[in-house]
Amino acid sequence: MQPARILPCLLENKWRCPKRVDRFDKHMHILLADDQPKVRSALRLLLEQQPWATAIFEADDAGALLARASAQLPGLVLLDWELPGFKPEECLGSLRTLCPAPIIVAMSVNLEAARPALNAGADAFISKGDPPRTLLAVLESLLFDEQISLS
Numbered sequence: 001m002q003p004a005r006i007l008p009c010l011l012e013n014k015w016r017c018p019k020r021v022d023r024f025d026k027h028m029h030i031l032l033a034d035d036q037p038k039v040r041s042a043l044r045l046l047l048e049q050q051p052w053a054t055a056i057f058e059a060d061d062a063g064a065l066l067a068r069a070s071a072q073l074p075g076l077v078l079l080d081w082e083l084p085g086f087k088p089e090e091c092l093g094s095l096r097t098l099c100p101a102p103i104i105v106a107m108s109v110n111l112e113a114a115r116p117a118l119n120a121g122a123d124a125f126i127s128k129g130d131p132p133r134t135l136l137a138v139l140e141s142l143l144f145d146e147q148i149s150l151s
Contacts, residue, residue: 028075028143029055033065034107035084039128043078046132052143062086062094069099076139081108081117081125088113089120096121103142 030053032040040058047053057072059065062085069077077095081088092104105124106117114125124142126135 028052029057029072031057031059031065031068031072031074031077031102033059033062033068033077033083034080035060035082036080039080046136050136059083062091065091066094066098069095069102073099074102076143077102077104078126079104079106079122081106081110081113088117092117092120092122105139105142 030047032043032047034040034043037060040060044056044058047056055072057068057074059068062083065077065079065083065085068074079092079095083091085091086094088106092106095102095104103123104121105126106113106122107126107128108114108117109128111127114127117125124138126138
């Protein structure tokens with residue numbers, strides 16, 4: 001099965017996610033993988049307010065990410081595309097091998113990272129500069145198969 005991708009529909013300014021197999025309930029473990037403590041803290045603060053986020057784990061490099069993913073089997077991974085420890089594509093491949101089910105959202109300040117991240121198998125890409133409401137809208141679209149409007 002191909003991973004779901006968020007696809008821009010430029011004429012409607014909407015993002016669509018192809019229908020997923022219902023393998024997630026509305027309560028899940030989330031893994032935040034970013035080498036910057038302030039970014040992890042901000043993401044944690046935002047996600048802890050969501051009713052579907054039951055447990056949040058953190059990793060600050062690729063080795064910790066793979067260890068946590070193996071131990072916790074998260075349903076959602078927010079992955080810093082420049083996470084130290086591996087090349088991003090290798091890290092994503094290793095993550096999928098260890099734990100094939102999670103939704104993986106790549107994040108970066110570098111917008112040019114979007115295409116390589118999606119081509120490597122990330123389910124979506126988010127700019128770290130996007131407002132929190134955009135991140136939540138994209139996550140809920142991926143998790144619950146909803147269409148969202150970003151206008």
